[in-house]
């Protein structure tokens with residue numbers, strides 16, 4: 001099982017960041033900031049009573065406008081429900097119950113994830129009565145803490161550990177392929193997902209039985225299981241004026257982190273835009289395989305060869321570009337199986353002898369670079385990871401590797417193993433040579 005995740009949600013200024021830092025012992029060194037759009041979400045690992053977990057500080061943008069703010073907090077809550085094993089809802093004990101708290105609690109109550117209400121800023125040991133008004137949120141007994149003074153944090157950690165302790169083993173999703181449908185607003189993501197769900201080849205499972213949440217949709221395509229990641233976010237389509245891009249971006253980021261493969265939807269009537277390329281790169285960075293779906297093919301005059309050429313030029317992974325129309329049903333039934341096949345490719349393991357033969361062939365055909373009379377030598381190769389594939393190759397001297405040659409090797413490998421659209425990591429590791437390729 002992966003490290004348990006605890007999402008910390010709440011309105012800005014209630015003290016979430018202060019609390020998270022307090023809970024991990026102020027050890028900022030373990031922070032791994034992730035690239036966000038307008039904010040950084042921090043993930044900090046910690047441990048209590050032998051239970052290790054990661055706290056995710058969802059941050060929060062102060063949108064000023066009360067309605068937008070509430071939307072943002074709701075979005076945090078939904079993300080928490082989707083990906084966390086427990087949720088800590090932080091409220092400000094000094095400010096008291098605020099307008100959005102009840103609404104937030106309502107969203108959280110609807111999930112299967114344990115929720116702990118934390119009343120922060122209870123700075124004096126006798127402040128415990130300030131929790132009274134938060135009982136009404138219907139999320140159990142609130143815990144009073146003072147993040148700045150460190151009061152009550154032991155009780156809170158006990159409660160978190162207890163909540164994680166009875167964490168149900170996740171439903172067996174291992175053999176299911178996790179597919180994310182991402183892209184700019186209005187390219188037709190929702191329409192495509194609805195078209196998938198309505199197609200004859202796709203059987204939508206009864207998700208009521210799955211413990212995690214109802215945010216993903218489990219489907220069966222030609223007898224194989226797939227999970228459409230964050231379909232709720234798409235089907236509901238809550239669009240807040242002015243913040244659409246922000247949410248679309250955030251949603252895509254979260255989705256690729258949880259997916260094996262992403263269908264990057266583009267609007268064919270606009271061609272492949274810079275923004276579409278950026279979405280694809282985001283999937284790549286998350287280690288997620290991807291293919292591009294040129295939707296709205298029914299109304300386009302775009303030249304597919306131009307689009308493919310642009311993609312091949314701009315995206316190193318050279319993902320496949322497939323035309324489709326959610327409206328007319330064109331290629332709708334083939335997209336999902338194609339995405340699943342790609343995920344399979346990314347999960348494949350190249351047998352070591354075969355990989356060594358392959359590298360040796362490349363070396364023989366295109367000799368590696370040399371600098372000042374010293375030639376790059378490649379020794380033993382082995383695949384050390386999959387989904388995405390990762391290969392380690394022992395070399396005599398890493399300084400001799402040129403960018404061009406490394407790309408050449410990567411591109412040949414991508415072609416040979418049909419990894420178009422699959423991130424491929426090649427680690428060159430220094431070694432004292434025994435088995436070498438090529439001749440002197």
Ligand code: GDP
Nearest residue numbers: 011012013014015016017018120121146147148
């Ligand atoms: P976030 O926006 O929810 O992450 O809130 P921050 O952690 O940035 O805290 C917002 C403000 O509340 C800061 O000025 C903190 O110093 C203050 N604060 C946080 N925890 C406490 C607390 O336990 N007691 C008091 N009095 N202030 C706190």
Ligand code: GDP
Nearest residue numbers: 185186187188189190191295296299325326327
């Ligand atoms: P999303 O924001 O990416 O989820 O996009 P939507 O699914 O909401 O679609 C945006 C708009 O494009 C809607 O008006 C759809 O009716 C329209 N649309 C979606 N797919 C197609 C398509 O294949 N062809 C055409 N002509 N319009 C489409």
